[in-house]
Amino acid sequence: MSLSTWRSVLLARASDEIVTQALVRDVALPYGAGTMALITLDNGFDHTRPSTFGAQGLLALNGALDGIAARTDIAAVGVTGKPFIFAAGADLKGATRLSTREEAGAIAALGHHVMRRLGELDVPSFAFVNGAALGGGLEVALHCTYRTVSSGVTAIALPECFLGLVPGWGGSQLLPRLAGPDTAVKLIIENPLAQNRMIKGPEAAALGIADVLLEPADFLEESLRWAARVLRGEVSPPRTDHTATDWEPALRRARDLVALKVRGATPAPYRALDLIELARTAGRDEGFAAENDALTELLTGEELRSGLYAFDLVQHRAKRPAGAPDKSLARKVGKVGVVGAGLMAAQLALLFARRLEVPVVLTDLDAERLDKGVGHAHAEIAKLRERGRVSADQANRLTGLITGSLDKAAFADADLVIEAVFEDLGVKQKVLAEVESVVTAECVLATNTSSLSVSEMAAGLRHPERVVGIHFFNPVAVLPLVEVIRGERTDDATLATAFALGATLRKNCVLVKDAPAFVVNRLLTRFMGEVVTAVDEGTPIEVADHALDDLGLPMTPFTLLQLVGPAVGLHVAETLRAAFPSRFEVPAGLSALVAAGKPGVYRPDLTLDPEAVALFAGGDAPSTPEQVRERVLRALAEEIRIMLDEGVVADPRDIDLCMVLGAGWPFHLGGITPYLDRTGFAEPRFLARGVASMPAA
Amino acid sequence: MPSTRDVVFVDGVRTPFGKSGPNGLYAETRADDLVVRVIRELLRRNPALPPERVDEVAIAATTQTGDQGLTIGRSAAVLAGLPKSVPGYAIDRMCAGAMTAVTTVAGGIAFGAHDVAVAGGVEHMGRHPMGDGVDPNPRFLSERLVDPSALVMGMTAENLHDRYPAITRERADAYAVASQDKAAKAYADEKIQPDLVEMATRSAERGWGLATADEAPRPGTTLEKLGTLKTPFRPHGRVTAGNSSGINDGATGCLVAAAGTAAELGLPARMRLVSYAFAGVDPEVMGIGPIPATERALRLAGLSIGDIGLFEINEAFAVQVLAFLDHYGIADDDPRVNPYGGAIAYGHPLAASGVRLMIQLARRFAERPDIRYGMTTMCVGLGMGGTVIWENLNEEAK
Secondary structure (H helix, E strand, O other), X not given: OOHHHHHHHHHOOOOOOOOOEEEEEEEEOHHHOOEEEEEEEEOOOOOOOOOOEOHHHHHHHHHHHHHHHOOOOOOEEEEEEOOOEEEOOEOHHHHHHOOOHHHHHHHXXXXXXHHHHHHOOOOOEEEEEOOEEEOHHHHHHHHOOEEEEEOOOOOEEOOHHHHOOOOOOOHHHHHHHHHXXXXXXXXXXXXXXXXXXXXXXXXHHHOOOOOEEEOHHHHHHHHHHHHHHHHOOOOOOOOOOHHHOOXXXXXXXXXXXXXXXXXXXXXXXXXXXXXXXXXOOOOHHHHHHHHHHHHHHHHOOHHHHHHHHHHHHHHHHOOOOOOOOOHHHOOOOOOEEEEOOOHHHHHHHHHHHHHHOOOEEEEOOOHXXXXXXXXXXXXXXXXXXXXXXXXXXXXXXXXXXXXXXOOHHHHOOOOEEEEOOOOOHHHHHHHHHHHHOOOOOOOEEEEOOOOOOHHHHHOOOOOHHHEEEEEEOOOOOOOOEEEEEEOOOOXXXXXXXXXXXXXXXXXXXXXXXXXXXXXXXXXXXXXXXXXXXXXXOOOOHHHHHOOOHHHOOOOOHHHHHHXXXXXXXXXXXXXXXXXXXOOOOOOHHHHHHHHOOOOOOEOOOOOEOHHHHHHOOOOOOOOOHHHHHHHHHHHHHHHHHHHHHHOOOOOHHHHHHHHHHHHOOOHHHOOOHHHHHHOOOOOOOOOOOOOOOOOOO | OOOOOOEEEEEEEEOOOEEOOOOOOOOOOOHHHHHHHHHHHHHHHOOOOOHHXXXXXXXXXXXXXXXXXXXHHHHHHHHOOOOOOOOEEXXXXXXXXXXXXXXXXXXXXXXXXXXXXXXXEEEEOOOOOOOOOOOOOOHHHHOOOOOHHHHOHHHHHHHHHHHOOOOOHHHHHHHHHHHHHHHHHHHHOOOOHHHEOXXXXXXXXXXXXXXXXXXXXXXXXXXXXHHOOOOOXXXXXXXXXXXXXXXXXXXXXXXXXXXXXXXXXXXXXXXXXXXXXXXXXOHHHHHHOHHHHHHHHHHHHOOOHHHEEEEEEOOOEHHHHHXXXXXXXXXXXXXXXXXXXXXXXXXXXXXXXXXXXXXXXXXXXXXXXXXOEEEEEEEEOOOEEEEEEEEEOOHHHO
């Protein structure tokens, strides 16, 4: 295939690509080092829309390189980006539109054809990494002979494996050769699998990805001076021949990590591992050809489609929650009350104080509990201070913001009061009534219930319209999801205040109808109920607990049970059983586990606790792993269908968003509905073909 | 504490000067970024100076709003990465802003309040056109405090031609041609480039570029060509774009230090401040301001005009230079005057220009250690002039 074939294949389809232009200007290098043709990658928008490479962007860069290659009067080529952005990689929207192997192969090959030219010109090339360099953007830099990086850059990464791809425009071959297998494994495998961690400019320089670190204030000018010194032979960046070292330790480390985290659920990290290994021995042509093959296969695979879908949900839908009322209706929150002083309450108080920067007062009936709760929040602030996360002044401010009171009258001037007391409807109703008796008529009353009815909680109040559910996930500081629950009487101003609060807390809100256990807990409980019931029936725990390993979930069902605690799990199971007796079981083994006071079925060393296992004995109808797997997936598909029919959320995408953000379900499942669609458990499909799946060719 | 100490000029740099306007070098470059680049380069060129030893950053700008606002001496110091312990301020005397920054920090150094200071100026006349946002008090005109022409600099230059009929347009044009020729030669001889710091320039449409040389000079300018130019300030007048400085963008900066501190730190002392003076004149003939300022500076120094071996006079308008030269009986083409050319060629980003004069004087002093005294002088809007007399500290000087 050739450039003209790729061009015709890729440009055949109508495109809305935002084209990154490759603007070329001559600059006179300092110290008489000659003329550099300096390429600026710029898609014409500001930094909120990073420059990306689709087919037209690649062709634009190719055209610029054509012009440069034809010249004999230049000493070097430079590449840099628009302010704050070097380049952010492939055009992902374009990637979702590729529908044939031919198209996938063409975009893979075109990327190589264009980018490799940067390393194969008659003159040296320099990348001046002034801002975010992600994926294909970083690969552009890797193809250059030399790299400078600004100490102000906060996002350098090869996030492909996070999405379901490999850095296949040269990255998997060039990075290990340049910076060694350890660094390659870190950037290509470990960081993407660690919630898509990114590195900053100083780390990129320390790892040898860039040759020199320069300050942002006059980054380009000093980069050009550095380039001039390289051209004059005054500086020669060291290069190490990494092929001579033993790559096996790094590769083994990566293989173990992938085995642990991915369990075969998605092919991309495995392909990436193979490519890194290949880089030690393969020449450029062989390595790049292998990258093309991997990209072609992954671009036409369903896991990537799910990954791109989930990425889009997290990037866009999470930031503009469906069904949220107009922001202007939100009330200002200048003081927050928290009823209860348990661990959850203390975590909430800290979060409110840090993000809202307003006074937060906790109340409890018990002075000892109250002191403990406030003390916990204050101790957390001290830890933040020790770790350098906040300054001494900020720590003083935060500590002063969080106070305790035995008297709910302290809520008199609060704008929002959230209860985080024991999960019992009667208790919560009583607490809210007490709060209502002291607060202003405008004060929003929120509940952090994980399963009870918000409407019932509000029913006895004078102003039920100001009650809303704001369901945080534990640990509060870490998990990004908040389920915002609209009760039957909740008014728009209250709801808008809840969404605004969530956004200020830097959480992602999803609007959920007032239905038992909302979204995440309902699905996890249904999931767990099927697994535990299978054990009750006689399936060995080790079989049932690993029957769904091939989904690559963050933990097995019994590990999750142990994390949330069997008592909490049992409570939610009972709530759901009461609401939907035909579908939710309260497994006898679970009740027995709670009665026995066991923390779970695993001992601290992660081996099975024989006493706990014994509590599940007696079943005589064991299932095979396949049967457990099928039973669980069928149950999930059924439950989601019912939830959508009931209007618990507006759209399957909200189910997926909740499972990704609240349960950590992986991108390659797309949350869950894309996986149920592609495995045939959803009948009919939840999502139209082409949404989170390969479009019809 | 009060003392009187010798004050020395250690080093100066500037950005290349650009032409203002949508197609100029710095059309999409911020004024404060120009200053930041200058400050960083001064520190880079003088590694013997620990950044925390800078005691003051005085930066001048005529229009102190937007990217020239926010107390630009302090904000540029922070943006340049100087330690937060280093204070800064903004200063304004229109065209003599940078000159006033130098004399003000020099006064502080002589008094003993600080040891080392950065002084400079910036004017991005593209982003901040002359007179932008000013609101002249109506009393200026109602009480005839100034002539209506006083606020339009080109008109004040025409007024100067009226006052000195011997200064014709032809003389002004010839002076302008000589300035362009001297600047071209200075560039060819590499007298200017060593004190320029190259500046990245972004264009959203064309991508990043690099400013490495002044944009305004027009080498090869001829009398014939200048003769064809319009006189925008008066029909059949004498002042043209060719015999005036342009509308420009640029920044300058220098290190000024107590002589003892420079010696302690091992910083080069290139010239010693001998005296300085500012003086006022009728605003409608602001171009004669350098004359009374020079009179006063000479008197303070105990020198006469004959002692001055080099003149760096700002060429806001050729007529104003010629008025100065005629006053002192100096020939139009005297080699002591602006040997590297002046603002007619390089441009005049108002508050930045004073330090450009000092940079060129210091460079020429190094070439001519036999010359002991030199002068930087300039006219200032609203009827002022400023003069600083310097002593050459290059070795063979005495």
